[in-house]
Amino acid sequence: MEKNLKGYEIKIENLNKSFGKLEILKDINLTIPQGQFIAIVGHSGCGKSTLLRMIEGLDSQTTGDIFVNDKKVNGVDSNVRFIFQDARLLPWKSVLNNVRIGVKDRDKKKAEEALAHVGLLDRKKVWSGILSGGQKQRVSLARALSGEHSVLLLDEPLGALDALTRLEMQNLIEGLWKEQGFTAVLVTHDVSEAVKLADRVIVIDGNSVKLDLEISLPRPRVKNNDSSYFEQKILNYLMRSDDKTDDFTI
Amino acid sequence: MDRLKKAIRLIVPWLLPIFLIIWWYLATINTTNASIIPAPGKVWNRAVSMIKTGQLQEYTAVSTQRALLGLLIGGGIGLVLAILTGISKTADIILNTTIQMLRTVPVLAAISLMIIWFGIGEAVKVYMVAFGVFFPIYINTYHGIQNVDKGLIEMGKVYGLNQFQLFTNVIFPSALSSILVGLRLSLGTMWLILIAAETIATDAGIGYMAMSARELMQMDKVVLCLLIYALLGKLSDIIARALEFVLLRWQRA
Numbered sequence: 001m002e003k004n005l006k007g008y009e010i011k012i013e014n015l016n017k018s019f020g021k022l023e024i025l026k027d028i029n030l031t032i033p034q035g036q037f038i039a040i041v042g043h044s045g046c047g048k049s050t051l052l053r054m055i056e057g058l059d060s061q062t063t064g065d066i067f068v069n070d071k072k073v074n075g076v077d078s079n080v081r082f083i084f085q086d087a088r089l090l091p092w093k094s095v096l097n098n099v100r101i102g103v104k105d106r107d108k109k110k111a112e113e114a115l116a117h118v119g120l121l122d123r124k125k126v127w128s129g130i131l132s133g134g135q136k137q138r139v140s141l142a143r144a145l146s147g148e149h150s151v152l153l154l155d156e157p158l159g160a161l162d163a164l165t166r167l168e169m170q171n172l173i174e175g176l177w178k179e180q181g182f183t184a185v186l187v188t189h190d191v192s193e194a195v196k197l198a199d200r201v202i203v204i205d206g207n208s209v210k211l212d213l214e215i216s217l218p219r220p221r222v223k224n225n226d227s228s229y230f231e232q233k234i235l236n237y238l239m240r241s242d243d244k245t246d247d248f249t250i
Numbered sequence: 251m252d253r254l255k256k257a258i259r260l261i262v263p264w265l266l267p268i269f270l271i272i273w274w275y276l277a278t279i280n281t282t283n284a285s286i287i288p289a290p291g292k293v294w295n296r297a298v299s300m301i302k303t304g305q306l307q308e309y310t311a312v313s314t315q316r317a318l319l320g321l322l323i324g325g326g327i328g329l330v331l332a333i334l335t336g337i338s339k340t341a342d343i344i345l346n347t348t349i350q351m352l353r354t355v356p357v358l359a360a361i362s363l364m365i366i367w368f369g370i371g372e373a374v375k376v377y378m379v380a381f382g383v384f385f386p387i388y389i390n391t392y393h394g395i396q397n398v399d400k401g402l403i404e405m406g407k408v409y410g411l412n413q414f415q416l417f418t419n420v421i422f423p424s425a426l427s428s429i430l431v432g433l434r435l436s437l438g439t440m441w442l443i444l445i446a447a448e449t450i451a452t453d454a455g456i457g458y459m460a461m462s463a464r465e466l467m468q469m470d471k472v473v474l475c476l477l478i479y480a481l482l483g484k485l486s487d488i489i490a491r492a493l494e495f496v497l498l499r500w501q502r503a
Contacts, residue, residue, distance in 0.1 A: 058404060078410030088405040092500045101409050101419070127309040127500045145411070 007183035015064035039194035102143035115148035320379025328387035336395025394428025
């Protein structure tokens with residue numbers, strides 16, 4: 001592995017999060033080494049997005065600690081980037097100026113490079129509002145990846161995209177991760193996406209970590225029997241817990 | 251074909267005013283009480299003669315100046331205060347209730363108080379206008395800021411924008427369309443209040459012209475005043491729309 005390990009280590013210790021009486025996450029302990037690509041999988045509402053938001057410092061935990069690069073998380077750190085489920089572009093800015101928000105010193109050249117990376121350089125001058133959903137998300141990816149940063153948190157960024165764009169974006173994210181060596185945390189409910197991209201997959205269910213699985217497949221990954229094996233294994237865990245929560249009938 | 255459609259679209263809005271003027275003309279041809287309903291020709295002659303003496307321009311200029319000064323003061327204060335209460339929770343708690351309460355006071359009811367405080371000079375008219383335009387601008391700016399997409403603010407924070415950058419890049423542009431709605435509303439209020447204030451105590455301006463004409467039963471002059479209000483109102487609206495057109499280009503994309 002030839003990576004310039006500039007990614008930060010993330011350490012989560014005895015983390016609890018509850019909304020009122022509802023316990024979302026209970027006693028989570030997790031260490032994500034420098035430069036690892038980790039995927040967190042779970043049903044919707046299991047708290048995986050909340051966990052991600054707490055790593056960014058957008059939400060605060062009830063008890064427990066999160067350390068990024070040995071520093072306790074306390075508010076947003078610009079070295080930790082976050083890609084949202086929706087693109088969150090500023091419609092009153094052009095595509096290029098939206099990307100510039102993510103670049104240090106608002107450097108135009110770097111923003112153009114990032115746009116070229118996602119194949120949208122020819123659209124740089126248009127208002128971001130007129131782009132299609134997939135293009136918007138590509139711009140938001142360019143914005144997130146244009147700066148120098150050490151951690152990338154992805155909150156189901158590809159969920160709303162069509163299958164083809166999604167595949168392109170997955171390759172793009174993987175490529176940039178290899179190139180830049182940041183630590184990546186991907187939250188998704190798409191098991192095959194997790195297996196395609198991540199070094200390691202975590203399953204969160206019933207407010208705790210149910211599975212911590214190393215994905216030992218070589219990259220670049222293609223769908224084959226080996227990947228199916230991992231997917232099935234993860235799915236088994238997700239489905240098994242499904243039976244248990246079957247106490248409310250429709 | 252497209253040209254024809256365009257031409258029709260340009261002409262159609264003017265049909266009703268033209269129809270009204272023709273009706274007005276026909277209705278006043280054979281009337282016995284021409285002093286109560288002045289004929290269009292009389293109004294036109296009055297306008298021409300007043301333009302020749304320069305009186306009409308002078309009155310319009312005086313009124314416009316008062317209106318704009320009031321707009322600048324009231325609108326400026328409204329904008330700044332709304333930004334303050336929109337952004338700062340503390341300012342919101344301290345100020346907003348009071349302002350929302352004052353909003354329900356009819357401005358015209360305060361005229362007598364203002365005359366006693368500020369006399370009948372130039373200042374009182376400007377203050378009245380300022381008081382009147384303050385609220386539409388304040389309310390709309392406040393709501394515009396309150397309704398900024400929280401997701402965009404979160405995004406701005408993640409990308410390391412400081413408070414000032416967050417304001418200039420996210421909050422203000424987002425609130426701008428609402429602020430411009432406030433501006434358009436306040437332009438309407440501006441003329442309304444100014445004319446009312448000018449009717450009460452002045453020696454120049456369109457309101458003065460209307461009041462003195464009424465006292466002398468110069469009905470053609472009164473009608474001329476009404477037409478000038480309509481024109482000024484329309485002009486303000488055109489300017490406000492032009493501002494929207496330029497500043498909110500991204501919304502039409």
